[in-house]
Amino acid sequence: MNLDEEVRLYTTNTERERTENLATLYSIIVSLEYLERAYVRDSVTGKEYAPACIKLLAQYKSLMKLVGDEIGGVEAFMKRFKMDHPAALHRLSVGVPATVEHSAEANDGGAETGKWVAETTQSFITFMDALKLNLRAKDQLHPFLTELMSGYSRFKGSGEWEGRGKILHCTALAPTLAPTLAPTLAPTLAPTLAPTLTPTLACALPLVSDDPSTPEQSLHARAISQID
Structure with a gap:
């Protein structure tokens, strides 16, 4: 075994597509976690947060149609890859931004x-x-x-x-x-x-x-x- 040889994650186009889809799902979860934290800490406003969150949720729902059966659900996916992102998991479970869940009222x-x-x-x-x-x-x-x-x-x-x-x-x-x-x-x-x-x-x-x-x-x- 050559330790200097690059490890290939896929050998066919199908495996490549699968790997890229899983990588995209991983990035969506991480991005959503940081977005939730930023909103809670008031680093972003509700007007900035809501459209970004809606976009990530829409991307997640679209991607799950492709990989949902394979990964067995987002919780199983996060457990498999040791992802500790509770805020993202909650937002994905609720399916709507925090501004909707907690009624961010306007005057x-x-x-x-x-x-x-x-x-x-x-x-x-x-x-x-x-x-x-x-x-x-x-x-x-x-x-x-x-x-x-x-x-x-x-x-x-x-x-x-x-x-x-x-x-x-x-x-x-x-x-x-x-x-x-x-x-x-x-x-x-x-x-x-x-x-x-x-x-x-x-x-x-x-x-x-x-x-x-x-x-x-x-x-x-x-x-x-x-x-x-």
């Missing part, structure tokens, strides 16, 4: 709040429509839940709203489920989430125009009708 004016009301209501309608269309794959439902949770967390005081915890639970639960949800599971999300959204929409209503012809009021009315 912007009424015009901006009215925009958020419209966007959040539309996210709720989109999610309800997805359930009515019998979408069952977690890759189909999780983005809608994430978008809904992101909008929900923008409002001042949303951390105290009853529905927020249930939405967050469903958002974090979705990535851990099988690729296709059990036929009886997805329909239960609607009756579970719908009542919790009612206080949200009721609180948001005074923040938008009283004119029923405005987009915000129109969206709000449609969402309430879907709940009822």
